[in-house]
Amino acid sequence: MTLLIVVIALALIFDFINGFHDAANSIATVVSTKVLTPFQAVLWAAFFNFVAFFIAKYIIGEFGIANTVAKTVFPEYITLTVILAGLIAAIVWNLLTWWLGIPSSSSHTLIGGFAGAAMASAGFGSIQGIVILKIAAFIFLAPLIGLLIAVALTAITLYVSRKAKPYKAEAWFRHFQLVSSALFCIGHGLNDSQKVMGIIAAALFASKLIPDIASMPVWVPFSCFSVIALGTMSGGWRIVKTMGTRITKITPLEGAVAETAGAITLYITEILHIPVSTTHTISGSIIGVGAIRRLSAVRWGVTKDLLVAWILTIPVSALMSVLFFYLIRLFI
Secondary structure, eight states: OHHHHHHHHHHHHHHHHHHHHHHHHHHHHHHHTTSSOHHHHHHHHHHHHHHHHHIIIIIIOOOHHHHHHHTTBOGGGOOHHHHHHHHHHHHHHHHHHHHHTOOOOHHHHHHHHHHHHHHHHHOGGGBOHHHHHHHHHHHHHHHHHHHHHHHHHHHHHHHHTTTSOHHHHHHHHHHHHHHHHHHHHHHHHHHHHHHHHHHHHHHHHHTTSSSSGGGOOTHHHHHHHHHHHHHHHTOOHHHHHIIIIISOOOOHHHHHHHHHHHHHHHHHHHHHTOOOOHHHHHHHHHHHHHHHHOGGGSOHHHHHHHHHHHHHHHHHHHHHHHHHHHHHHTTO
């Protein structure tokens, strides 16, 4: 029971870190365009992160992404030691990338850590390869979808508002950014909170406290959505700088379009039950709005560095979790 409590506590700590690590995804554009101050923006994001709980439970009626994450490893190979090693690896990688200001994926960090620890415990046969390949494919598909939607929305928006006076159009889009940011924050809450829910549900299943992953008690989703909202309130300004200014300079129109495109992408993946990275999604959207202005508006050197970090996240997290699994085995 003690080990279960430690695992749940670490899962919620990861959820909190995920909140401030990925807060930049939700608020970078709205801060960089000065629509909200940083303090106002984190409160705004945290509120809508929590609103996502009620949408998932009472409107969508299920937590499909949580089930997908839990099924990364075959049930018979899920143990508390495997989950603990995966969580420690995910936390270490998240903190390291946060400190370096690299907007890596908390989602893929967690999945890589979980899978790596399972392989250390029982070999390659312990993981569901098809599930992991599907998740890995969206490392490329999520930003691509966000980019394409952003390009389309930007073109449509520029055409519709072509006769508007610039100062009036900018004022209108500054107000619309509040809506688009809220939509993206809801998508962030829906997607990212459920990943930790899946891990906690797997821990309860491994402890034989629930019959299957889908039978998680209501305190699990409620606590996960609450903690990620608290984490978001704590900020994450290193990554805000990267997302809001280093990829491309953002105007209110482009900020509104990028957030809307990112939100649409997250809602699509919610329907598909695919855990994706909000970092990847909003990055692709920001690149899309910058590229339609002109290709040189995008700082492709920064984009290349982000892509390398995204690709490395799952294998590095998996290798780290293997190391932590064997270290834990020495004491447990």
